[in-house]
Amino acid sequence: MLGDPAAGSPLRQSWLQRYLRLDGVLLSALLLLTGVGLGILYSAFDGHLLEVRKQLIRFVIAFGAMLVMAQISPATLRRWSPWVYGATLIMLLAVMAFGHIGKGAQRWLDLGFVRFQPSELMKLALPMTVAWFLSRHELPPRFPQVLIALVLILVPTALIAEQPDLGTAILVATAGFFVLYMAGLRWRLILGTIVALIPIGVLMWHFGMHDYQRRRVLTLFDPHSDPLGSGYHIIQSTIALGSGGVYGKGYLRGTQSHLDFLPERHTDFIFAVLSEEFGLMGAALLLLLYFLIIARGLYIGLCAQDTYSRLLACSLSLTFFVYVFVNIGMVSGLLPVVGVPLPLVSYGGTSMVTLLAAFGMLMSIHTHRKLWPS
Amino acid sequence: MQRRTVIKDRNAETRLLTNRILVAVIGILVGIGVLLGRLFYLQVVSHQHFATLSQENRVKLVAIPPNRGLIYDRNGILLADNRPSFRLVLTPEDVNDIEETLARLQEIIELSESDLNRFRELLPRSRRFEPIPLKFKLTEEEVARLAVNRHRFPGLDVRAELTRSYPWGELASHVIGYVGRISAQDLQRLEAQGKEANYRGTSHIGKLGIEHYYEDILHGQVGYEKVETNAVGRTIRVLERIAPVPGRDIHLSLDARLQAAAEAALEDYNGAIVAIDPRSGEVLAFVSRPTFDPNLFVNGIDLATYQAYQNDPNRPLYNRALRGEYPPASTVKPFIGLAALHHKVIGANESIYCPGHFTLPNVDHRYRDWKRGGHGRLNLNEAVAQSCDVYFYDVAMRLGIDDLSAFMSYFGFGAPTGIDLNGERTGILPSREWKRRTRNQPWYHGETVITGIGQGFWLATPLQMAQATATMANRGQRVVPHLLRAVSEPGSDRPVPVPRRTSGEPVPVHDAKLWDHAIESMKNVIRIGTARRVGIDLSYSMAGKTGTAQVRSIAQNERYDASKLERRFHDHGLFIAFAPIEAPEIAVAVVAENGGSGSGVAAPIARKVIDTYMENKARHAR
Numbered sequence: 004m005l006g007d008p009a010a011g012s013p014l015r016q017s018w019l020q021r022y023l024r025l026d027g028v029l030l031s032a033l034l035l036l037t038g039v040g041l042g043i044l045y046s047a048f049d050g051h052l053l054e055v056r057k058q059l060i061r062f063v064i065a066f067g068a069m070l071v072m073a074q075i076s077p078a079t080l081r082r083w084s085p086w087v088y089g090a091t092l093i094m095l096l097a098v099m100a101f102g103h104i105g106k107g108a109q110r111w112l113d114l115g116f117v118r119f120q121p122s123e124l125m126k127l128a129l130p131m132t133v134a135w136f137l138s139r140h141e142l143p144p145r146f147p148q149v150l151i152a153l154v155l156i157l158v159p160t161a162l163i164a165e166q167p168d169l170g171t172a173i174l175v176a177t178a179g180f181f182v183l184y185m186a187g188l189r190w191r192l193i194l195g196t197i198v199a200l201i202p203i204g205v206l207m208w209h210f211g212m213h214d215y216q217r218r219r220v221l222t223l224f225d226p227h228s229d230p231l232g233s234g235y236h237i238i239q240s241t242i243a244l245g246s247g248g249v250y251g252k253g254y255l256r257g258t259q260s261h262l263d264f265l266p267e268r269h270t271d272f273i274f275a276v277l278s279e280e281f282g283l284m285g286a287a288l289l290l291l292l293y294f295l296i297i298a299r300g301l302y303i304g305l306c307a308q309d310t311y312s313r314l315l316a317c318s319l320s321l322t323f324f325v326y327v328f329v330n331i332g333m334v335s336g337l338l339p340v341v342g343v344p345l346p347l348v349s350y351g352g353t354s355m356v357t358l359l360a361a362f363g364m365l366m367s368i369h370t371h372r373k374l375w376p377s
Numbered sequence: 378m379q380r381r382t383v384i385k386d387r388n389a390e391t392r393l394l395t396n397r398i399l400v401a402v403i404g405i406l407v408g409i410g411v412l413l414g415r416l417f418y419l420q421v422v423s424h425q426h427f428a429t430l431s432q433e434n435r436v437k438l439v440a441i442p443p444n445r446g447l448i449y450d451r452n453g454i455l456l457a458d459n460r461p462s463f464r465l466v467l468t469p470e471d472v473n474d475i476e477e478t479l480a481r482l483q484e485i486i487e488l489s490e491s492d493l494n495r496f497r498e499l500l501p502r503s504r505r506f507e508p509i510p511l512k513f514k515l516t517e518e519e520v521a522r523l524a525v526n527r528h529r530f531p532g533l534d535v536r537a538e539l540t541r542s543y544p545w546g547e548l549a550s551h552v553i554g555y556v557g558r559i560s561a562q563d564l565q566r567l568e569a570q571g572k573e574a575n576y577r578g579t580s581h582i583g584k585l586g587i588e589h590y591y592e593d594i595l596h597g598q599v600g601y602e603k604v605e606t607n608a609v610g611r612t613i614r615v616l617e618r619i620a621p622v623p624g625r626d627i628h629l630s631l632d633a634r635l636q637a638a639a640e641a642a643l644e645d646y647n648g649a650i651v652a653i654d655p656r657s658g659e660v661l662a663f664v665s666r667p668t669f670d671p672n673l674f675v676n677g678i679d680l681a682t683y684q685a686y687q688n689d690p691n692r693p694l695y696n697r698a699l700r701g702e703y704p705p706a707s708t709v710k711p712f713i714g715l716a717a718l719h720h721k722v723i724g725a726n727e728s729i730y731c732p733g734h735f736t737l738p739n740v741d742h743r744y745r746d747w748k749r750g751g752h753g754r755l756n757l758n759e760a761v762a763q764s765c766d767v768y769f770y771d772v773a774m775r776l777g778i779d780d781l782s783a784f785m786s787y788f789g790f791g792a793p794t795g796i797d798l799n800g801e802r803t804g805i806l807p808s809r810e811w812k813r814r815t816r817n818q819p820w821y822h823g824e825t826v827i828t829g830i831g832q833g834f835w836l837a838t839p840l841q842m843a844q845a846t847a848t849m850a851n852r853g854q855r856v857v858p859h860l861l862r863a864v865s866e867p868g869s870d871r872p873v874p875v876p877r878r879t880s881g882e883p884v885p886v887h888d889a890k891l892w893d894h895a896i897e898s899m900k901n902v903i904r905i906g907t908a909r910r911v912g913i914d915l916s917y918s919m920a921g922k923t924g925t926a927q928v929r930s931i932a933q934n935e936r937y938d939a940s941k942l943e944r945r946f947h948d949h950g951l952f953i954a955f956a957p958i959e960a961p962e963i964a965v966a967v968v969a970e971n972g973g974s975g976s977g978v979a980a981p982i983a984r985k986v987i988d989t990y991m992e993n994k995a996r997h998a999r
Contacts, residue, residue, distance in 0.1 A: 142390055184401075187393045242434065245419040245427020258435045262607040283420040290409055297405060301398050313394055321401055328408045335415045 072363025143187030440578030443597030471532030554586020658856030762906030773829025923975030
């Protein structure tokens with residue numbers, strides 16, 4: 004399923020690997036996912052091709068970004084890591100100072116020719132840097148290194164949470180924690196951290212969260228308490244899911260989505276569109292596809308030849324799973340509505356570019372392996 | 378194989394990594410398992426529940442009110458029409474905060490207090506997906522303003538609809554009546570009758586007159602639309618439609634032209650005119666004046682106008698023809714005469730001397746004749762023609778109240794005529810039994826005396842007088858006056874006649890020739906009697922009888938002098954007539970309130986009505 008190790012060995016590389024530095028298995032799975040995503044988007048947009056075409060162009064750009072990233076060798080990437088991190092951090096501060104405000108949150112940085120979310124870049128820069136830092140020492144990391152890594156993680160997380168963008172903040176922090184986890188952070192510490200997070204969470208609830216974020220968490224536990232406000236999303240999306248049944252209502256036949264009952268159906272709630280029209284079967288197949296991609300990413304991490312690559316590859320793959328889990332958990336009413344798109348399916352460009360850039364890194368890691376690593 | 382050797386020197390790190398990846402994969406599988414479990418719960422376990430919710434989300438049932446049937450006169454002239462108008466409706470379930478929406482709405486269009494009150498009254502009793510009317514008869518400007526601001530008001534809609542309209546305004550408004558918005562009482566009544574489902578979506582209901590009486594014919598059957606709607610409540614498509622069945626059209630026996638002529642003939646007198654075809658009982662004209670504009674009532678009359686109607690001393694909302702109770706006065710004399718002949722208390726040619734007054738034995742009260750000094754000797758024919766009071770005082774005494782009252786009941790006095798209008802009054806036909814029942818008092822002879830000239834307790838509605846006249850014209854065959862002539866399906870030009878309603882028992886007269894005496898006496902009223910002035914240049918034969926009803930009783934030593942009395946105390950002028958005598962086609966009763974006398978005011982009015990009838994008939998014949 005994940006490919007014969009020998010087939011992927013540096014000795015027997017396909018033309019795709021040798022010249023384009025791309026991984027065939029990952030590429031196929033991503034293209035399939037992209038195709039599925041466009042198909043569902045077509046339905047979510049009631050058959051308006053214009054928006055689907057826009058998304059297709061974004062995909063082309065994002066795949067371009069992936070191709071570019073695949074050409075950069077892990078060694079180069081590693082050298083760049085702290086600089087990228089530093090630059091992104093400065094941009095986050097810049098956003099705080101004079102960023103563009105949209106939808107009540109200050110996330111965007113206008114560079115004149117393009118509007119840009121530094122927090123998205125941080126999703127890559129943070130795991131890169133933590134991996135870079137930890138790979139300089141012997142694994143598993145000792146306590147002072149863990150502390151420094153935590154600082155590296157929490158500073159940008161705090162900045163992003165302040166924007167406020169809780170979803171991205173969680174994802175960025177998660178990416179960093181996954182590097183620590185892969186580096187062999189002791190279970191004691193992991194458990195200790197989780198225990199420590201509880202009071203932090205309580206403090207966040209009282210002082211660090213905006214009202215709308217608190218409401219979202221509250222309505223998770225009882226969506227019917229506010230059926231027309233923030234609970235409306237969850238009520239309507241569970242109706243969409245539940246009414247889809249095992250086989251779904253059929254492509255383009257979802258009533259919840261096509262009659263506007265489902266809010267944000269092109270973006271965060273697109274999974275509800277898929278589940279309404281294709282039912283449990285469609286949802287399970289999509290989950291299987293995601294699992295294939297994640298498993299391939301972890302396999303690449305397993306095969307990687309240096310510590311930096313291993314940590315980075317595994318962390319990126321696990322973060323990708325968190326995306327999927329948080330989004331579907333949110334749409335199905337298991338998790339609060341935190342604004343995490345369904346990766347590579349939801350409408351929108353920024354996260355897509357970061358995601359495919361990350362997969363470009365994975366491909367680079369896999370295709371730049373040497374016969375005899377130093 | 379090769380790879381393993383490559384990383385052999387990092388054994389520990391690889392073991393750690395493999396270990397962590399393994400744990401991660403397990404974690405991922407658990408996560409996916411949780412998601413699948415959740416999906417299984419939603420999509421399999423609770424599927425039915427959510428499928429129902431989804432269906433409820435999108436499918437709504439919308440009632441389509443039927444178009445109300447139209448009302449025509451006997452010649453196809455439209456009396457009640459449906460014309461397009463716009464109204465504003467609010468669907469509660471699509472509005473988050475109704476009060477807030479109403480407040481914002483008032484920045485755009487004006488909502489009156491009654492609009493708001495009606496809305497709030499309807500709100501709790503309406504289903505949440507049913508649009509509730511907020512304002513009727515929107516102006517073009519209001520429609521435009523609402524259209525521009527529509528996005529700000531989800532749940533508000535402008536509906537084009539048909540509104541009841543009475544093109545002739547005040548004409549025959551007491552017959553046609555009007556529709557009005559369904560009130561709380563109407564709803565209770567409909568619920569009690571189990572008809573409320575048929576009125577879903579219907580905003581108006583017949584309140585008065587024909588509109589009220591024939592509500593069931595005019596209303597029709599409600600239709601339904603199963604519609605698919607989106608999240609903001611807009612209809613996306615119709616899934617199923619059960620078309621409403623429009624109400625049927627009504628063809629009245631009323632002749633609008635005759636009606637108009639009759640209303641005009643009454644000039645500025647308050648009063649009533651009823652014209653009946655004695656052959657069928659069809660009501661040809663039914664006038665009560667003053668009248669009102671029914672169009673004002675359709676979408677709620679404003680308070681000022683309503684109070685003006687209510688406080689008008691002429692009482693325009695009062696249906697005098699149906700509910701006005703007047704002493705029939707001298708108009709009853711031919712009937713009394715007939716009773717006397719039937720009961721053989723007097724012969725047709727037997728005469729009585731009239732000295733100008735009548736007294737009962739041992740009582741010094743003088744029952745005066747209208748003519749000072751008296752009429753001298755006269756028989757029945759002359760007594761009716763001259764309207765001698767003394768003759769009928771005497772005859773009434775000879776008859777006695779019991780026979781008199783029983784005989785009069787055959788003409789329909791004291792009983793509802795059975796016309797197809799609600800709220801008919803019965804008047805009073807005095808009798809021993811009636812007096813005991815209502816007043817718990819014995820009958821006195823003196824009361825019989827004045828009953829002989831249609832005064833005293835005796836009260837009759839103009840409709841009853843017309844019915845009695847028709848019965849006389851028919852020589853005893855009573856007919857039930859009715860307004861509904863035919864019913865037709867909408868769009869069909871073939872009205873189906875309504876079966877005649879059975880008439881009452883004929884007047885039992887032992888010899889049919891007695892009718893000739895009574896009718897001959899009424900003919901003489903026109904020819905040489907009290908109404909001889911209306912008999913001039915008559916192109917057809919006509920029988921009639923004048924009557925003058927006292928509004929204020931005149932004391933023994935007083936004389937009636939119109940010039941010294943306020944107009945509202947002037948006598949009522951009455952006249953009954955039918956024509957042509959040989960084959961009667963029209964029977965008319967006229968009451969001109971405070972008209973002074975039957976001969977001076979009421980008789981010429983009746984003549985105008987019958988003239989118009991004859992002219993129309995001649996025009997139709999050509």
